Every structure is written in C-alpha cells, then in structure tokens.
Amino acid sequence: MRALRDVEAVPGRKQVRLGGLTWTFRPQVVLVPLIGLLLLVLVAALNIGRGSSHIEVLDVLRTLLGGGDRRETGIIFDLRLPRTLAGILVGAAFGLAGAIFQTIARNPLASPDILGITWGAGVGAVALITVGGSRGQVSGIVAELGVPLAGLAGGLFAGLLLYALSWRRGLDGYRMVLVGIGLSAIGYNVVYWLLTLGDVDDATRATTWIVGNLADVGWESIGPVAAALAVLVPATLVCVHTLGGLQFGDDTARGLGIRVDAARGTLLLLAAALAAVATAAAGPITFVALATPQIALRLARTPQPPIVGSMVLGALLTVSADLATRLVLPDLPVGVLTAILGAPYLIFLFVRSRKEART
Template sequence: MSAPDTASTPAVPGRTPLRAGPVSAVWRPRTVLVPLLILAALFLAVLVDCGRGDIAIPVDRVAAALFGGGDEADRMVVTELRLPRAVTGALAGASLALAGAILQGLARNPLASPDILGVTAGSGVGAVAVIVLGGSYGGVGGTVASVGLPAAAMAGGVLAAAAVYLLAVRRGLTGNRVLLVGVGIDAVLTSVLSWLLLKADIVDAGRALLWLNGSLNGASWDTLRPTLWTLAVLLPVALLLSFPFGALAFDDDTARGLGVRMTPTRAALLLTAVLLTAGATAATGPVAFVALACPQLALRLLRTGTPPLLASALTGAAVTVWADVLGRTAFGSVELPVGVLTAALGAPYLLYLLIRSGRARTS
C-alpha cells in the first residue's frame, strides 16, 4: 500500500500541518498568539500594580525601575515594597488556575475546582488551625508563618483531596460523583473552620478572617517562596503530563487504547493540583473562583477540547493581578482583599455554569 498523499489532505481551518522527515506536527497560531497576549496583559497589570499607591509612579518609570534604571527611590518603592505583592498575586493565580484546569480535565466537568471539591477548604483548615491553636500567627521568630503555615496548608489540602478521592473512587471515578463528594467534604471542612474561628480569641480570629478572604497585604519576598518553589517544580511536571491529560478527555477504554495508564496518571495529576492549590493558599489565603473561571476562559480563547494548562496558568496570573489593582484603586481609600474581587467576578460565572448544566441535562 502506498502512503497517503498529505498534499491532497484538506486543510483544517486554523491549523497548518508541518512535516520534517518522519516527524509531523500541527501548527496552530492561536496557541502561540493567545498566550503571548495574556502574558502582555499580565506584564501591564504588574506595571500598573507597582505604580499605584500613596506614592504614585508612572508606568514608564516603573518599567525603568524593574529593568534596573530610574532613580534609587523609584527602584526601592517598586522592587522592595510593591513588586513582591504583584509577584505573589501572579504566582498564586497561576497555581490556582493550573490546578483548576487539571481538576476540570480529570473530572470532565467545568464545575470542578479546588474551591468546590474541598481542597481549598482543607488548606484553610490546616492554616487556620495553626493560626488559632498555635497561639500566634507569627510564632517565635516568624517560624509558624514561614514554615508551619505553608506546611499545614499543604497537609490540609492533601488530606481533603485524599478523602474526596477515596470516597469517590469506590464505584468508579466519574465527574458527577467527584463533585458530589467534594461538595460534601467542603461542607464538613467549612463547619470545622467555623468552629476554629469561634474557639479563637479576637486577635487570632481577625488574622484568620483576613487570611481567609484571600489577601495580598503584607506580601514579601519571604512569604512568596512556598508558592514560587511549588510552581517552579510542579509547572514542568504538569506540562510533562499534558499528553496523558489530553487523553483523559476520552472515555477510559479510549484513553487506555492510546497507551495512558489511568490510575497512575490520575493520581499524579491530582497530587499536582492539590500541591499547587495548597502552595498558593498558604501564601495568599483562599482566592476564590480563579481556579474555576480562568481555565474555562483560557479554553474559550484557545478553542481547545480540554482546559489548556499553560494558558490557564497565565490567565489566572493576569486575572489575579488585575483584581488586586481594582481592589486597591477602584474604591477610593477603601482597599478590598483580592479574594473579594475575584469572588465578585467569579460568582456570576458559577451561576452561569450551573444554569447551563441544568439546561444540558434537561435537553
């Protein structure tokens, strides 16, 4: 039999076939252009975020300070006081959106996210337990804040995800079962959070509530390290798992036929999503709805079948930093935590997803 003539194969709109000897690929300009545009929006958000404050600095001077130019006062304000906040928001948003994209692909459901599946609540229980039961948020020499809090948040998220997985896998791991079990675990953990807040004294309760709203106040180069190292390690892992992740969009038999080992792949992806969520939550607290909405926004921008991992991470970073800009500047002297803004933007989208899912089941 002769090989098929690729020259006579009709082209798919938006896709250009590439072939070099035995290697073939498909070039989709959208997969490159859209992430570059999102990255430009993120960079602009960082410039604006670093320029706003009691000492206003124009965007061009912020850019000069970031690249080592400008005067010393601008460099000090930008790099030491404001840049850590913007970088923390970008890292946390990227981690949460990447975790949301992984969970939505695993569950094959746009409603799946760490917020709904109890992972965020588990991280919150771990961190708030350290704040309340540890006696002080900072601990001795800041040990609790720099070590205990991230470790407790990660442990709480892992335990919550393990509970959801073990309860959902008993009769087959389906999207609806994962969502139902996750909602139940989330409700239980929310009750535990309420109990911890009632048990706390007024000072610790205030600190815990500020943390639970998802705030970038007090961000520094030290506090962003857990999120930075978590994302630096797990983003390459997630990208390496992108091929089996794409195969999970099919049914289990088809995925196995493509050579994907279902159980190890799901376990690795789930652990990656949980650690990303816990690392972000440890640095900023629960930033609501970034993990839910940003993967779906990236999916619609790139027009892919499953949430794109890298584009989702970039979208989450840009949305979080822009939300911080709005929270700091849109309400005059009142500064809102970034989690309040993302919740206000993401809650209507959640309602839209619920309504659309109900209509799909009815039809």
C-alpha cells in the same frame, strides 16, 4: 534542510513541517498565552506603580530592567513588587490546578473551590494560626514556613479524601463534584469553628487570610511559594501529556496505553498541591481556578482547557482584580472581588450544565 512550510492540516489547525518533523497545533493556543503575557506585563506594571507615590508604567518597567533611581528602586523592590509577584504566582497556580481538575472530571464545575481543596488548605493554615498561635508556637521562621506547610498538608489531605470518596471502579466527574461540595461544606465549618479557639489577634489574622488577601504578602512569603511552585509546576507539565487521552473516557484512554487510575491519581494530587500552596500563600482567592480554564478554553477554541493559557489567564485575572480593588476600594481584599465576580459565573455554569443534561 527543507524550508519551513506552514500548511492547513484540518479546519482550525496549522501543520508546520521542518525537515522530517511535523507539528500540528491551533494558532489560538499560541496566541492566547502570548497576548495574555503582554497584558499581564502591562497590568503588573500598573499595579506596581499604584500607591501613595505614583510611578508611571514606563518608569516601572525601566526600574525592573535595572534602570531607575534609588528612590524608585526602593519603592518597587522593597514595597510593591512582592504583592504583584504573589498575585502572578498564586493566579498561575490556581489556573493550572483548575485546568487539571476540569479535564480530569470532564466537568466545568470542577475546581479547587468547589471540590474542597482550598478549604482543606484553609483548615490546616487556620489551625496553625489559631491553635498554634494561641499557644505561642507560631513565630519567626515557624510562622513563615509553618503556615504554608500546614496549608499544603490540609490541601493534600482533602485531595486524598476527594479521590478516595469519588472512586468507584473509576473516577466519575459528577460524583467528584458532589463529594467535593460536601468536603467544602465540612472544611468551611471547621475553619470557622477553629476561629473560636484562638485569641482575638490570631482570629483577626486568620479572618483576613480566609477572604484572600495580597496586601500583607512580603518577600518572606514569596520564597516558600516560589520554591514549591518551582517543583510542582514542572512536575505537573511533565504529567499533563496524559490529559488528552483521559478526556475520551477510560476505555479509549486504556486503548492508548494510559494507566488511567495512576495518571488520574497523580494529576489530582499535583493539582491539589498547587491549589494548596496558592491558598496557603494568599488565602482562598475563589473562582480564579473555576473561571480561567473555561475562559482560556473558549478563547483558544480547544476541546479541553489549555494548560499554559489557563496559567497565564489565572495570573492576569488575579493581578487585574488586585489592581481593581486598589483603584476602587483600597481596603477590599482581592478575594472578595473575585468572589463577587465569580458567583454569577458559577450560577451560569449550573444553568448551562442542566440545559446540556436535558438535551
């Protein structure tokens, strides 16, 4: 077998040859998720160690690897790990969904927040919490599984509406964003109307969920979201091979042998399901899906948002925001902080899009 050789293929890319096989890749595409994973481990350990009984980072890592005393093991695994693990799963799902939406629409403004997917999931979950709760139907296992399933159904329905209303001899990214803004407005108002139908306790519970909160997530909530993502993430990663061709336009994609409408429809539904599951688990933690694909794109210097990098940075951003709220304002839900940080970024994207349209 010939020795492993690493030669420069094109500017910014590396070509690796092993025997008769050749791979071409950008080093940043590999480095960004690797560095992101290291930072994620550090931030997650800091977040787990934070609390009324402080635990050092090294002690947290040792306990997670099987060491640590009984007291530290009980605190970490029973009380603190579910919150951080939920942040990782939810953030990764939002990052992956945002990368797919932005690539399909070829628009950096396309994200589950803007396109109405999260509010569609919100309608399903809040309807079950308020209307079902007021009738005594949400309790026990139904509460654990029903709310995520209702959120998933609402998000998928919003995704189907988005595709149906945006399609006109093809799927136009600009039209998709406009339709999505309309769906978001409808979902937002329906959610707050549903709050008036339930009793005070159900409305309070739903309101806490609406702002995006990881504080109340326990192991009973981790199971359903982990099971759903265990199916959706591999299915999405199998289908994303068509994204590279879809970014060049319909005619070019068809010339490459891609069934454009089927590929876009499948990816859109998978992305909607990812966003719906994440929203049902922790509420609509806004702007994670909007910002992380663009951050990953600029760090990796790729023409489209990198899939793995977006997932890792989505998890990192969510856990970092949760840690920041616990350090500064412990009672502040993580969704409020991401919204505060994301609003200026959204304005920046709008201004940048208008400038690019004029040039």
